[in-house]
Amino acid sequence: MPSRRTVLTATAGVAAALAVGGTAHAGDQKLRSLVSRMTLEEKVGQLFVMRVYGHSATAPDQADVDANLKEIGVRTAAEMIARYRVGGIIYFTWAHNTRDPHQIADLSNGIQKASLSQPRGLPVLVSTDQEHGIVCRVGEPATLFPGAMAIGAGGSRKDARTLGRIAGQELGALGIRQNYSPVADVNVNPANPVIGVRSFGSEAGAVAGLVAAEVAGYQGAGVAATAKHFPGHGDTAVDSHYGFPVITHSREQWEQLDAVPFRAAIRAGIDSIMTAHIQFPALDDSGDPATLSHPIVTGILRGELGYEGVVVTDSLGMEGVRTKYGDDRVPVLALKAGVDQLLNPPSLDVAWNAVLKAVRDGELTEARLDESILRILRLKARLGLFEQPYVSHGGVTRTVGTPAHLAAADRIAERTTTLLVNEGRLLPLSRRTHRRLLVVGADPASPSGTTGPPTGVLAAALTELGFTATALSTGTAPTAAVVARAVAAAQDADAVIVGTYNLTAAQRTLVEQLVATGRPVVAVAIRNPYDVAQLPTVPAFLATYSWTDVELRAAARVIAGKVAPRGRLPVPVQRADDPAKVLYPVGYGLSYGR
Numbered sequence: 001m002p003s004r005r006t007v008l009t010a011t012a013g014v015a016a017a018l019a020v021g022g023t024a025h026a027g028d029q030k031l032r033s034l035v036s037r038m039t040l041e042e043k044v045g046q047l048f049v050m051r052v053y054g055h056s057a058t059a060p061d062q063a064d065v066d067a068n069l070k071e072i073g074v075r076t077a078a079e080m081i082a083r084y085r086v087g088g089i090i091y092f093t094w095a096h097n098t099r100d101p102h103q104i105a106d107l108s109n110g111i112q113k114a115s116l117s118q119p120r121g122l123p124v125l126v127s128t129d130q131e132h133g134i135v136c137r138v139g140e141p142a143t144l145f146p147g148a149m150a151i152g153a154g155g156s157r158k159d160a161r162t163l164g165r166i167a168g169q170e171l172g173a174l175g176i177r178q179n180y181s182p183v184a185d186v187n188v189n190p191a192n193p194v195i196g197v198r199s200f201g202s203e204a205g206a207v208a209g210l211v212a213a214e215v216a217g218y219q220g221a222g223v224a225a226t227a228k229h230f231p232g233h234g235d236t237a238v239d240s241h242y243g244f245p246v247i248t249h250s251r252e253q254w255e256q257l258d259a260v261p262f263r264a265a266i267r268a269g270i271d272s273i274m275t276a277h278i279q280f281p282a283l284d285d286s287g288d289p290a291t292l293s294h295p296i297v298t299g300i301l302r303g304e305l306g307y308e309g310v311v312v313t314d315s316l317g318m319e320g321v322r323t324k325y326g327d328d329r330v331p332v333l334a335l336k337a338g339v340d341q342l343l344n345p346p347s348l349d350v351a352w353n354a355v356l357k358a359v360r361d362g363e364l365t366e367a368r369l370d371e372s373i374l375r376i377l378r379l380k381a382r383l384g385l386f387e388q389p390y391v392s393h394g395g396v397t398r399t400v401g402t403p404a405h406l407a408a409a410d411r412i413a414e415r416t417t418t419l420l421v422n423e424g425r426l427l428p429l430s431r432r433t434h435r436r437l438l439v440v441g442a443d444p445a446s447p448s449g450t451t452g453p454p455t456g457v458l459a460a461a462l463t464e465l466g467f468t469a470t471a472l473s474t475g476t477a478p479t480a481a482v483v484a485r486a487v488a489a490a491q492d493a494d495a496v497i498v499g500t501y502n503l504t505a506a507q508r509t510l511v512e513q514l515v516a517t518g519r520p521v522v523a524v525a526i527r528n529p530y531d532v533a534q535l536p537t538v539p540a541f542l543a544t545y546s547w548t549d550v551e552l553r554a555a556a557r558v559i560a561g562k563v564a565p566r567g568r569l570p571v572p573v574q575r576a577d578d579p580a581k582v583l584y585p586v587g588y589g590l591s592y593g594r
Helices: 009-018 024-037 040-046 062-071 077-084 101-116 148-154 157-173 204-220 251-267 294-304 330-337 348-360 366-382 393-399 403-414 454-464 480-490 505-516 529-534 549-559
Strands: 048-050 088-091 125-128 226-230 272-275 310-312 418-422 436-441 468-473 495-500 521-525 540-543 582-584
Touching (some): 024 366, 040 366, 048 077, 048 348, 088 101, 157 204, 157 393, 157 403, 204 251, 272 294, 294 310, 294 330, 310 366, 330 348, 330 366, 403 549, 436 454, 436 480, 454 495, 454 549, 468 480, 480 505, 495 505, 505 521, 529 540, 529 582, 540 549
Parallel strands (some): 048 088, 226 272, 272 310, 436 495, 495 521, 521 540
Antiparallel strands (some): 418 540
């Protein structure tokens, strides 16, 4: 591990001013002095948070070198830092940044060493999207928790705070000090393709309480939390990765619904807030996305809500922010709107040079950049990055994926599994009468919180609990031949478990034909609980809200009767034949004996 002596004199001076016993004012003076000595190029670099390929800051695999050269024009993270002086780096699984905990720690240290060796020696703020549930970048052996909607089903602010604390401790041990979580969107649209189960639920007050609790957990563990996606992405049927959503809420609706969790996050002292690439005419009728909207970012978030922390854009490579303007205009307009961090532009060179040109041409002032850089440096200082930017292998071993952390995740998951249908008290299944189980269903692409396809994970968990369970993947759109194969396999089973995923007509046919065999059928929604509305004949139905291992293992324990289901719906489920009517209201959930 690098020595702290690597930190250069300027950085050491800032650390000393911010150490215990130094006043906040004295620290701010040091930071302002540091900003005043930075070159314009250094200032521009501090505004960017960029992806980079590879498991190492200096010696990535050749394929990652090639990807870096193609997309960024550099070979390594160290070269990117030297050329652009980026203030932040974001980790992705697909960028091969997160192979295992010790590798991640080494990558973080390599990034810090590369940056601290530059003039002024500024530490890098390493970030990632570790929402848990369906969005995770760091997988096992790190501790993985249920996702937000599952936590909403559990309804426990204590559990949300515990999640944040443990996840924050583990991320910090890896050198990841900014997490783009929690999602503060209120999911009131069942057809929302991008938020959905990433939200805690549909009731603003409940979402706000859980958001504030997770913020307290993360930031108490020394990791900056990020509430997203401001001003609220919960009521859209368009994915901003691929289109430009429009939110039609009135200003009054926004105040009563979308704004509530963000206000709670601000009261909780949230370190950063992420903007959404959505159009919100009631807040700004210009047609610009919120990320580029001065009325929304500066007028509402800064002015009306009084937020003084760091504002980060959602990824600038998403279609929602690129619809109206070119990639050279987007970062400039975002800064003019009032954001601080520019996240993951499609071309760093284009974006970096565009900001530099805007300042030299007078469109942006250097004083405007200084405002954002000071906020970013304050956050880095508050996180202790000037004083101790490095992590250790010993810290990783002591912290990441400990038995106590894993046990906490399992206990929380058990409190989230939601039982919606249980005709004839089919559940829990008996090992005497239902010993042979067939587990079929959708096997979507796995997030980092999984060790294999959901059917296999669930079958293995049930087998460990004393059943003889066989897995048969039928996919998200099973053909007639696949359905026939599953129906034939069901003949040799005492009961069938079928996983549904954003229920399709083909999946519905599969469930109906399995029910028609006369074998007891238990449906498990491994993503959206709304699937239950389209399965009126299924005798038992569970919702897990995700297909990660921790949630599937908890569902297995519920099916086996090792624990009773305790989850309650955090969203309403409308009738399939009449969406204006509610089939299962918020708060609905069965337990055994009812």
